[in-house]
Each structure stands twice: as C-alpha cells, then as structure tokens.
Amino acid sequence: MKTPKKHILIVEDNEFLRKMMQKVITVHGMRATTAIDGKTAIEQIQDDPPDLMLLDLLLPHTDGYEVLKHRKENGMTFPVIVCSNLSDKTNRDRCKALGAKGYVVKSDMDDEQLWPIIEKHLS
Amino acid sequence: MNIRTQLRASTFTTTFFLVLFIVILLIIASSVWQATDRLKVAEQITERSFQLSLLRSEYLQHPGERAKIQWIGQSESKLRLIDEKAHLFTNDIERGLVEKLRMAAYSNRLMFAQLVRSVEQGGSDTVVQELSNQMSMRSQTGIQLAVQLSASSRQAVATAARMLVYAVFVIGLFVFIISLGTSVISRNISQTISALAKGTRTIAGGNLTYRLPETTNNELGDLSRLFNAMSTELQRSYASLEERVQKRTSELQETNRFLDAILENIPNMIFVKDAGELRFVRFNRAAEDLLGFKREKMIGKNDYDFFPQDQAVFFIGKDRLALESATVTDIPEEPIDTVHQGKRWLHTRKISIRDENGKPQYLLGISEDITEIRQKEAKIAATLQALDKTALVSITDKEGIITYVNEKFLEVSKYPKEELIGSNHRIMKSGLQPQSLFVDLWQTISKGHVWRGEILNKAKDGTLNWLDTAIAPILSPLGKAEHYISIRFLITDRKKALQDIRKFQQAVASSTEAVLIIENPNDTIAFVNPAWSRLTGYPADEVMGKKMQYSQWGKTARKIQNKLEKAMQEGKPFYSDEFVLSRKDGGDYTAELRMYPVFNEGSDNQVAFYVIIHADITARKQQDKAKTEFMSLASHQLRTPLTEIRWALSSLKQEHLTREQKETVSTAHAASSHMAETIKAMLAISHVETGDMNPEPADVKLNDLITDIARLTEAEMKKKNITLTVRCPPRLTLHSDAQLLKEIVGNLLSNACKYNRPGGTVTVTATKENGRVRIDIADTGLGIPRGEQDRISEKFFRASNAIGHNQEGSGLGLHLAYSLVQLLGGTIAFTSDGRTGTVFTLSFPASV
Numbered sequence: 001m002k003t004p005k006k007h008i009l010i011v012e013d014n015e016f017l018r019k020m021m022q023k024v025i026t027v028h029g030m031r032a033t034t035a036i037d038g039k040t041a042i043e044q045i046q047d048d049p050p051d052l053m054l055l056d057l058l059l060p061h062t063d064g065y066e067v068l069k070h071r072k073e074n075g076m077t078f079p080v081i082v083c084s085n086l087s088d089k090t091n092r093d094r095c096k097a098l099g100a101k102g103y104v105v106k107s108d109m110d111d112e113q114l115w116p117i118i119e120k121h122l123s
Numbered sequence: 124m125n126i127r128t129q130l131r132a133s134t135f136t137t138t139f140f141l142v143l144f145i146v147i148l149l150i151i152a153s154s155v156w157q158a159t160d161r162l163k164v165a166e167q168i169t170e171r172s173f174q175l176s177l178l179r180s181e182y183l184q185h186p187g188e189r190a191k192i193q194w195i196g197q198s199e200s201k202l203r204l205i206d207e208k209a210h211l212f213t214n215d216i217e218r219g220l221v222e223k224l225r226m227a228a229y230s231n232r233l234m235f236a237q238l239v240r241s242v243e244q245g246g247s248d249t250v251v252q253e254l255s256n257q258m259s260m261r262s263q264t265g266i267q268l269a270v271q272l273s274a275s276s277r278q279a280v281a282t283a284a285r286m287l288v289y290a291v292f293v294i295g296l297f298v299f300i301i302s303l304g305t306s307v308i309s310r311n312i313s314q315t316i317s318a319l320a321k322g323t324r325t326i327a328g329g330n331l332t333y334r335l336p337e338t339t340n341n342e343l344g345d346l347s348r349l350f351n352a353m354s355t356e357l358q359r360s361y362a363s364l365e366e367r368v369q370k371r372t373s374e375l376q377e378t379n380r381f382l383d384a385i386l387e388n389i390p391n392m393i394f395v396k397d398a399g400e401l402r403f404v405r406f407n408r409a410a411e412d413l414l415g416f417k418r419e420k421m422i423g424k425n426d427y428d429f430f431p432q433d434q435a436v437f438f439i440g441k442d443r444l445a446l447e448s449a450t451v452t453d454i455p456e457e458p459i460d461t462v463h464q465g466k467r468w469l470h471t472r473k474i475s476i477r478d479e480n481g482k483p484q485y486l487l488g489i490s491e492d493i494t495e496i497r498q499k500e501a502k503i504a505a506t507l508q509a510l511d512k513t514a515l516v517s518i519t520d521k522e523g524i525i526t527y528v529n530e531k532f533l534e535v536s537k538y539p540k541e542e543l544i545g546s547n548h549r550i551m552k553s554g555l556q557p558q559s560l561f562v563d564l565w566q567t568i569s570k571g572h573v574w575r576g577e578i579l580n581k582a583k584d585g586t587l588n589w590l591d592t593a594i595a596p597i598l599s600p601l602g603k604a605e606h607y608i609s610i611r612f613l614i615t616d617r618k619k620a621l622q623d624i625r626k627f628q629q630a631v632a633s634s635t636e637a638v639l640i641i642e643n644p645n646d647t648i649a650f651v652n653p654a655w656s657r658l659t660g661y662p663a664d665e666v667m668g669k670k671m672q673y674s675q676w677g678k679t680a681r682k683i684q685n686k687l688e689k690a691m692q693e694g695k696p697f698y699s700d701e702f703v704l705s706r707k708d709g710g711d712y713t714a715e716l717r718m719y720p721v722f723n724e725g726s727d728n729q730v731a732f733y734v735i736i737h738a739d740i741t742a743r744k745q746q747d748k749a750k751t752e753f754m755s756l757a758s759h760q761l762r763t764p765l766t767e768i769r770w771a772l773s774s775l776k777q778e779h780l781t782r783e784q785k786e787t788v789s790t791a792h793a794a795s796s797h798m799a800e801t802i803k804a805m806l807a808i809s810h811v812e813t814g815d816m817n818p819e820p821a822d823v824k825l826n827d828l829i830t831d832i833a834r835l836t837e838a839e840m841k842k843k844n845i846t847l848t849v850r851c852p853p854r855l856t857l858h859s860d861a862q863l864l865k866e867i868v869g870n871l872l873s874n875a876c877k878y879n880r881p882g883g884t885v886t887v888t889a890t891k892e893n894g895r896v897r898i899d900i901a902d903t904g905l906g907i908p909r910g911e912q913d914r915i916s917e918k919f920f921r922a923s924n925a926i927g928h929n930q931e932g933s934g935l936g937l938h939l940a941y942s943l944v945q946l947l948g949g950t951i952a953f954t955s956d957g958r959t960g961t962v963f964t965l966s967f968p969a970s971v
Contacts (some may be wrong), residue, residue: 014763020770085762087806088755089815092862107762107799109835110773110792116834 005031006122009050011041011067012083013059020111021054021083028115038062042070050078052122054114055100057084057091068098079121083114127342129308137301144294151290155283157211162276164208168224169269171201176262179235183255186242194235202228212272214279220272227265234258315343322350331358392469392490394421395476398483401425401442413492415462431460445473446483456493468494515590515611518597521569521604523548535590535613537583548609553581568596568607577614589615636738643720643730646671658739660707678703678711687718694720694730700740701814712741747812754809758802765802769795797933804935807866808918811942818860818947825889825896826851828861832869833887836876844882851889857896858970863943867951868898870936871963875902877932878925883960896969901962907955915953916941 008025010032012018018034025032033050035041039062045053053071057064068080081102082095092103101121104114175197182190205225212221238254241247318335325333334354335347386393387408395405402425406418414421416429426435437457445452454471461467469490476485510516515535518527525543533540536551552561556579567574573595580588590611596604628650631638637655641648648666656663659675676684679702690697700715716737723729772792780788810816829849840847857864868887875885883903890897905924907915914920919934926932944951949967 014767016767017770020774023774085759085766086755087758087762087803088810089817105762105803106766107769108803110796111770112773113835113838 158279165273551580639735801933879904898965
C-alpha cells in the first residue's frame with residue numbers, strides 16, 4: 001500500500017517565490033498547498049492540517065506571528081519553518097518562542113537548498 | 124564572823140588555854156611534887172621518931188655510950204631534917220605540926236639528957252622511969268604528930284593528884300573542842316572551795332550564767348560573791364568578746380569578700396590546687412573565661428580530666444616542682460587547649476603555699492594569656508629579620524663615627540667591614556647633593572628628632588646609590604643624643620622607575636583618552652589625567668587619594684559591570700563599549716572602556732593597580748544605532764527582490780540553455796548569491812559592533828552542527844570535486860550559541876571550499892582537550908601570504924592572492940568570524956605557509 005503523500009503548506013505573499021517553493025516540493029513528490037496571507041493560512045491549517053508549514057513573516061492582513069500563535073493555541077504540532085528575509089535575532093527568538101522549528105533567510109539560499117531543510121524537519 | 128577572825132580567835136584561845144593549862148599543870152605538878160616531898164619528910168620524921176623511941180628503949184635496957192650516941196645522932200638528924208625541911212610545909216596546920224614536932228624533938232632531947240644524967244648518976248628507977256614514961260609519952264605525941272603530918276601530906280598529894288587528873292581532863296576536853304571548831308571551819312572552807320571548783324568547772328564548760336550561792340557573810344561568802352562577780356564580769360566580757368568576735372568575723376568576711384572580688388576580677392587566670400592530688404580548689408572568672416570550663420566543673424578535678432595527656436603531664440610536672448621550690452616557679456610559655464578559643468599560650472607563675480611547719484598545703488597558679496603578645500613578638504621578630512634582610516642598618520657615635528653596620532650595608536656600600544668601622548659616615552658621601560641637606564640632617568638629629576630623606580651615597584667602587592634614609596638618635600637617660608641609628612633602603616631602581624613613570628605620566632597627561640588608575644586592594648584613585656577630568660567633570664584634586672566611586676558606573680548594565688568586576692578580581696584585561704558613566708553634573712555618556720591590571724613586580728597575580736582608559740563614544744553609538752536600524756530595514760528591502768532574482772536565476776540554471784546563456788545565468792546567479800552573503804555578513808557585523816548580538820549559550824552537539832553546515836556547502840564542494848572529511852566524536856558537546864557557531868564554522872568552511880584548488884580536500888577535526896573544544900578546519904588551497912597574515916581579520920580586507928583568484932568575496936567573512944569568536948569567548952588562529960593551504964583553529968571553553 002502506497003504511503004499517503006506528505007502535505008506541506010506554503011504561506012508566502014510573493015507569488016513567484018510561492019510558486020518556486022511549490023515546485024521544489026512537488027518535484028520531490030509531496031503535496032503542496034498554498035496560502036497568500038495569514039488569514040487564509042489559519043483557515044487552511046484548521047481545515048486541512050499539513051505535515052509541515054513554510055511560513056513567511058511579513059504577510060498582508062494577518063502576519064506570520066498570528067499564524068504561529070493560532071497553531072500554538074490550538075495545540076497543533078506540525079513543524080513550522082519560518083522563511084523570511086528578516087534576519088535579526090529579535091525575530092528569530094520570537095519565532096522560536098512561538099514554536100517554530102526552523103528559521104531560514106530566503107535570500108541566503110537557493111530554492112533547491114530549501115529541500116534538505118524540509119527533509120530534515122519531516123523526518 | 125569572818126574566817127580570819129575565827130581562825131585568829133581560835134589560835135589565840137588555843138594558845139592561851141594551852142599556856143594556862145601548862146601553868147596549871149606545872150603548878151599542880153609542883154604541888155604534887157612538894158606534897159610528895161613533904162610526905163617523904165613526914166614519913167622520915169615518923170620513922171626517926173620510931174627509931175628514937177626504939178633507941179631510947181634500948182638505952183634504957185642497955186645504957187651505954189653507944190646507945191646514947193645513937194640516939195643523940197638520931198635525934199640530931201631528926202632535928203636537922205625538921206629544920207631543913209620545915210620550909211616545905213607552908214600551910215598553917217602543917218607548919219603548926221612541924222613546929223610542934225620540932226618542940227617535941229627539942230623537948231625530947233632535953234628529957235633524954237635528963238634521963239642520961241639520971242641513969243649515969245644512978246638515979247632512982249622511979250625517976251628514970253618517970254622520965255622514961257614522959258619521954259615515951261612525948262615520943263608517942265611526936266609520932267602522932269609525924270603521922271598527922273604524913274597524913275596531911277598524903278592528903279595534899281592526893282589532892283594535887285586529883286587536881287592533875289582534872290586538869291588533864293579539862294585539857295583533853297579543850298583539845299577536843301578546839302579540834303571540833305577547827306574541823307567546822309575547815310569543812311566550811313573545803314565546801315566553799317568545792318563549790319568554787321564546781322563553779323569554775325561549769326564556767327569552764329561554757330555555762331557562764333552559773334552562780335554560787337552567797338549564803339555566809341564571811342570571806343567564803345565574799346569569795347562566792349567575788350566568784351559570781353567574776354563570772355558576771357566573765358559573762359559580760361564573754362558577751363563583749365562574742366560581740367567583738369562577731370564584729371571581727373564580719374570584718375573578716377567583708378575582707379574575704381573584698382579579696383574574693385579582687386580575685387574574681389583580676390584579669391589573669393588564678394587557680395589553687397591542693398598539694399596532694401593537685402585537684403582544683405579555687406578558680407576565678409578569668410580562668411573560666413579563658414579555659415571555657417565553669418568552676419563547678421573544674422573544682423575537685425585535676426588537669427588530666429580536662430587537658431590532653433601531654434599538656435596535663437607538663438602542668439602536673441611543673442606543679443610538683445613549684446610545690447618543692449621555696450621560690451616562685453616561672454613558666455614563661457606553655458600551650459593550653461581551651462574550649463572556645465582553641466590553643467592559647469600562657470605565662471604562668473606557680474607558688475607553693477605552706478603551713479606553719481613549712482609543709483606545702485596548696486599550689487597557687489597565676490596565668491597570663493600571652494597568645495597575642497607572642498604573636499606580636501613573633502611578628503616583630505619577623506619584621507626585624509625582614510628589616511635586616513632588606514634594610515641597610517648602621518650605628519654611629521655622636522661624631523658620626525661608624526660603630527656598627529649590617530650585612531646589607533656592606534653589600535651595598537662595597538666597603539670591607541674593617542674599613543667602615545671607625546670611619547666617619549661621610550666617606551660615603553657622593554658630593555652630588557647640596558650641603559644644606561646635611562646641615563638640616565645634623566640639626567634635626569642633634570635636637571633628638573628623626574631625620575627622613577633621600578641620600579645619594581657613593582659605594583667604594585664608585586656606584587651611586589639612592590638611599591631612602593631614616594636617622595634616629597639614641598638618647599641617653601639625660602636626653603642627649605649619644606648614638607645615631609640609620610635605616611636605609613636602596614631606592615636607586617625605584618628612583619629610576621619614578622623617572623620613567625614621570626615620563627609616562629606626561630604622556631598620559633597629554634592623552635585625549637581619559638585615564639584613571641586605581642590602587643589595589645584599597646581601591647583608592649591613584650591618578651587621573653586631564654582628559655579624565657574633562658570627561659567626567661571631576662577635578663583631579665577632588666578625587667585623588669579618595670575611594671573609587673563605582674556608583675559613577677551605576678547606569679551601566681549590571682551584566683557588564685559584573686564582567687568588569689570579575690576581570691578585576693581575576694587580574695584580566697577587560698573591554699566594553701557599552702559602559703554608561705555619569706558626569707559630575709549628572710549627565711550620562713556611553714563609553715568605550717578598557718581595563719588593564721598592572722601586577723606587582725615579580726608577581727603575575729597580585730594586582731598593584733588597575734589602569735582604566737575610556738573615551739566618550741555616545742555620538743558614535745548613536746550613529747551605530749541609526750546605522751543598524753537603517754541596515755536592518757535596508758537589508759530586508761534589498762533581500763526581497765534579491766531572493767526573487769537569486770531563485771529565478773537558480774531555477775533558470777536548470778533549464779536547457781545554450782552554453783553562453785548558461786554561463787551568463789551562472790554568473791548572474793553567483794553575483795546574486797554573493798550579494799546575499801555580503802548583506803548577511805554586513806548585518807551580522809553591524810549587530811556585533813552595536814552589541815545587539817547577544818549570544819545565547821546552550822549545549823550544542825558539535826557533530827550535528829558540522830553536518831548541518833556541511834550540507835549547505837555540499838553542492839559547492841561537488842562542483843569543485845573537493846573531498847570533505849569531518850572527524851568529530853559523535854557525543855562531543857559545546858556550551859555555546861549554536862547560531863553564531865554555525866556562522867563562524869560556515870564562514871571558515873565556505874572559505875576553505877572557495878579558495879581551494881579543484882580536487883582538493885577540506886578536513887574538519889573537532890577534539891576536546893583540557894576543558895576546551897578545538898575545531899581545526901584545514902584546506903589545501905591558496906594559503907595566506909605571510910606579509911598579509913596580520914591583517915586578515917580586518918574588515919573588508921582581502922588577501923592579494925584571493926583577489927586574483929577570480930572569486931567573489933567581500934572581505935567581511937573572516938572579520939565576522941573573528942568578531943563572533945571573540946564574542947563567544949573563544950580564540951581563533953591560523954597557520955599558513957603562504958602556498959599550500961591554511962589551517963584555522965578555533966578553541967572554545969567546553970562549558971561555562
């Protein structure tokens with residue numbers, strides 16, 4: 001029996017980056033869903049909880065922190081990797097405190113470098 | 124009637140009557156004797172009368188001459204007897220009888236003559252007869268008379284004898300009465316004496332209230348009265364004696380209490396032991412305080428009950444010696460274990476207390492606690508010894524002639540002892556100091572004061588020695604200086620050092636950075652430069668010599684203050700650019716502060732003083748902050764489009780492009796990656812520099828960390844065919860900030876790959892040694908040219924061979940790595956022969 005595909009939720013407002021990420025994931029045979037803002041993301045994790053979430057911080061309407069808070073408050077345990085271009089310690093620490101398992105700076109890597117990180121957190 | 128009178132009367136009466144009785148007796152005896160005499164005479168007369176009568180008859184019968192003569196002779200004898208003895212008869216009757224006898228005798232003689240004549244003349248018978256008859260009659264009468272006389276005498280004798288008997292009886296009676304009287308008197312006397320004896324015994328027995336009955340009015344009565352008076356007096360005097368004794372006793376008790384109080388309050392330990400078994404019998408408060416034992420516990424016990432065996436043996440031994448000795452036994456030092464004060468040292472004197480026969484009764488001990496004195500003495504001795512080793516000591520007479528020098532003096536002056544002794548001190552003068560100095564010196568010491576100053580002396584070999592000198596006069600009892608003692612310390616080096624320091628001070632004084640020197644350990648401000656006063660607002664004279672006010676630093680973050688305090692305690696240098704200092708006017712400023720400990724000469728851990736240099740960097744800090752904010756914002760704004768470019772190019776690289784197109788896209792992609800790295804490094808450096816980078820140490824699994832980093836460089840390595848080898852014990856952990864460590868190791872690993880030759884190797888080795896974790900990152904690349912090795916950590920510096928290597932680089936990576944290593948309290952170093960590779964070595968403390 002075939003194991004069900006892992007489900008990864010991508011929360012990213014930049015359409016190009018969202019698509020790039022989606023591509024990296026689907027290439028590796030996983031199911032990727034997307035959300036363009038925090039509000040949609042919250043709805044989606046409620047309806048269809050992923051196995052992992054890639055989360056941007058600066059999002060329209062509801063930012064990434066709200067999503068993290070919601071996840072934490074609702075006792076959800078899927079891992080979250082924050083993908084942001086903010087690199088200062090304050091933001092890193094805040095995410096960590098809200099339960100994010102990883103933190104990557106998007107500009108510091110290529111799209112393909114994203115995969116090893118996803119792989120690590122899924123295992 | 125008194126006894127004396129009684130006795131006198133008795134004696135007198137006895138004597139009187141005795142004499143009287145003797146006289147009477149004599150009289151009676153005499154009358155008896157006389158009566159007897161008379162009786163004898165009367166009987167003789169009677170007898171002769173009979174014989175005359177017989178002779179006459181004979182004559183008548185036989186007249187003859189012879190008869191006649193016999194008769195006449197007899198008659199004559201009779202008459203003579205009467206005549207001679209007539210005076211014996213005194214009473215009238217007898218005298219009458221004697222007279223009659225005499226008359227009869229005479230008449231008889233006459234008649235006998237007549238008879239004779241008648242016979243011889245032949246007278247008639249009748250006449251003769253008649254005559255004879257008459258004569259016979261007369262003779263008869265005469266005999267009768269004589270018999271009467273005898274009877275009378277006999278009666279007188281009987282009377283006298285009777286008288287004698289009476290007299291003897293009377294005397295006997297008298298003697299009886301006298302002895303009866305005497306016995307009565309003597310009985311009275313003996314009774315009184317017995318009563319007296321009894322009274323005396325009773326009083327002697329303590330009953331002073333006993334009195335004799337005063338019955339009679341004589342001397343015995345007097346004696347009893349006197350005795351009673353005496354008893355009363357005795358009782359009174361006894362009562363007074365008792366009162367006196369009581370008073371004396373109370374005085375004695377008072378004296379005892381006083382002596383006890385003295386004994387109790389004497390600060391020295393006082394104890395008394397019995398001479399026999401040396402048990403404590405007395406013990407004062409000082410002794411209790413010293414030994415920590417209450418007297419109730421001590422009394423009745425001996426040293427063995429309280430002190431260690433060796434001490435007790437010593438004490439008891441000295442006790443015995445003291446008991447035998449007639450003088451005070453002095454024990455200058457003896458150790459004793461006490462309850463609360465540990466081991467103490469005592470100076471003890473022990474004295475034997477003897478009875479009147481000189482036999483020891485008690486042992487008195489007086490001990491003084493000399494522990495502190497002893498310590499002081501030891502200190503003084505040590506000081507003197509130290510002084511003798513470090514100081515030049517000399518003694519001169521009042522003329523300055525040397526009489527004593529110590530070894531140190533000889534060592535410094537280089538003179539032989541023989542040459543110095545007897546010489547004047549001035550032979551060592553250098554001649555380089557003004558004469559006025561010596562005038563002052565002599566004036567001072569000759570007045571009996573101590574002179575203190577610095578003297579430049581010349582040794583025998585010409586060496587000039589600066590000597591810190593103190594010269595003190597040794598005064599005679601009259602207060603005159605007789606000798607001078609000088610103590611000198613060689614300060615040539617110090618003088619030189621001072622000169623150096625002065626130069627240094629001048630340099631510091633002109634510095635624009637604030638310099639503060641704090642003395643250790645008293646924390647006083649030894650020096651501040653004008654820049655310090657300008658910055659802080661405190662004039663130098665206001666703070667010099669005062670205690671350092673660390674409150675000036677009070678607005679600095681506590682964590683940073685603690686780090687500085689720790690560094691000061693450990694004698695390590697310290698740097699911070701986050702110090703906040705307060706000015707005198709209350710304003711604050713941020714300072715960059717460096718602290719350097721300066722150690723005592725010859726020591727590497729005794730800090731002599733701390734040099735603290737600081738500069739006001741408030742303006743710079745503000746700029747830094749603005750810069751950081753700008754950088755943070757700018758970097759985000761730059762990164763967002765950069766990510767799109769980078770990812771787009773990275774994605775494009777995967778497409779089927781012509782070789783030319785592929786090269787172009789690759790170049791653009793590399794440029795975008797480099798740009799991202801530059802932004803990242805600049806941000807990190809900016810954070811380090813502004814102090815926003817605060818490490819958060821945790822236990823980091825080094826193997827995992829290195830593997831993570833290696834994963835990121837994997838693609839790059841593969842491209843250049845570089846072999847990466849990681850040697851790390853799987854369980855090796857390091858207490859540090861994981862993110863920053865990643866940054867450091869990632870940078871070094873990236874460089875090791877970037878500047879390596881194709882087909883080269885990179886080896887990462889992690890080990891733990893001596894409480895530190897060491898990470899070596901070795902490559903087989905270009906190496907760092909020798910001439911540039913010192914500058915490798917500078918910001919934006921790139922080695923010349925790296926620039927020509929056609930590799931993108933900002934000159935920020937190593938600078939960042941160096942900054943971060945320092946931030947994590949580690950060290951970073953490298954070895955490179957300049958041609959064939961570089962080994963970077965990181966070292967961190969394994970735990971906090």
